[in-house]
Amino acid sequence: MRKYLVTGLLIWVPLVITIWVLNLIVTTMDQSLQLLPERWHPHTFIGRDIPGMGLVLTVLVLVVTGLLARNFIGERLVVYWERLLGRIPIVRSIYSSVKQVSDTILSPNGQAFRRALLVQYPRAGVWTIAFQTGTPAAEVRRHVPTDMVSVYVPTTPNPTSGFFLMVPRAETIELNMSVDEALKYVVSMGVVAPADRGATTLPRA
Numbered sequence: 001m002r003k004y005l006v007t008g009l010l011i012w013v014p015l016v017i018t019i020w021v022l023n024l025i026v027t028t029m030d031q032s033l034q035l036l037p038e039r040w041h042p043h044t045f046i047g048r049d050i051p052g053m054g055l056v057l058t059v060l061v062l063v064v065t066g067l068l069a070r071n072f073i074g075e076r077l078v079v080y081w082e083r084l085l086g087r088i089p090i091v092r093s094i095y096s097s098v099k100q101v102s103d104t105i106l107s108p109n110g111q112a113f114r115r116a117l118l119v120q121y122p123r124a125g126v127w128t129i130a131f132q133t134g135t136p137a138a139e140v141r142r143h144v145p146t147d148m149v150s151v152y153v154p155t156t157p158n159p160t161s162g163f164f165l166m167v168p169r170a171e172t173i174e175l176n177m178s179v180d181e182a183l184k185y186v187v188s189m190g191v192v193a194p195a196d197r198g199a200t201t202l203p204r205a
Contacts (some may be wrong), residue, residue: 003095007063009137015075025052025055026051026052026054027053027056029054029055029057029058030051030052030053030054030058031054032054032058032061033053033054033057036057045063047106049195052120053122061064061139074089082095082099112132113131113132113152113179114132114172115131115132115175115179116129116130116131116174116175116177116178116179116181116182117129117130117132117149117151117172117173117174117175118129118130118172118173118175119151119165119167119171119172119173120167120171121163121165125126129153129154129155129175129182129185129186130151130153130154130165130172131152131154131179131182132149132150132151132172133150133151133152133164134149134150135148135149135150136149136150136166137147140166144166146168146169146170147168147170148166148168148169149166149167149168149169149172150164150165150166151164151165151167151172152164152165153165154183154186156186156187156189157187157188157189159186161186178194181194181195182194
C-alpha cells in the first residue's frame with residue numbers, strides 16, 4: 001500500500017506543481033490586459049475572458065519592442081530614454097542597478113551563470129555547487145594576492161536566495177554539466193543527478 005501511495009505521489013506532485021506554476025504565470029501575465037482600453041478586452045468582443053491573452057500580449061509587446069530597438073531610430077530613442085532616466089535622482093540609482101544586472105544575466109554575450117562550479121563552502125573540505133558570475137571589480141583585485149572569480153552559491157531548495165562569494169580561481173572545479181542541470185541538482189537537494197559525461201576539470205593551479 002505504501003509503495004503504491006509513494007508511486008502515486010511521484011506522478012501527481014510534479015504534475016500539480018507544474019500546472020500551478022503555469023497557471024500563476026498565465027494569471028499574472030493576464031493582468032497586462034488592464035493596460036488596454038476596455039473596448040479592446042476579449043470579453044467586449046466575445047462576451048467572456050480568454051485565459052492566456054495577457055501572455056500573448058506581453059510576448060508580442062516584448063518582440064515588437066526588441067524589433068524596434070534594433071534599428072537606428074530605435075537605438076537612438078533608447079539612448080535618449082536612458083539619458084532622461086539618468087537625470088532623475090532616485091530613479092537613476094534603481095534603473096542603472098537593475099539594468100546592469102539584467103544586461104549581465106540576459107545578454108547572450110555575457111558570462112554570468114554560464115558555468116557551474118564546485119567550490120569549498122562553508123568551510124574547507126565541504127563542497128557545494130556555485131555559478132560563476134564574473135570576476136571581481138578592479139578595486140577588489142588590487143587588494144587580493146591571487147586570481148579570483150565571482151560566484152553565486154544558491155540555497156536549497158530555493159535557488160533565488162544565496163550567497164555572493166569571491167574565491168581563488170585555482171580552488172574551483174568547473175563541472176561538465178549545464179547550468180540547467182546544476183540548478184535541478186540543487187533544487188532537488190541532490191536527488192536528480194545529471195547524466196555522467198566523463199571526468200570533470202581538475203582544480204587549476
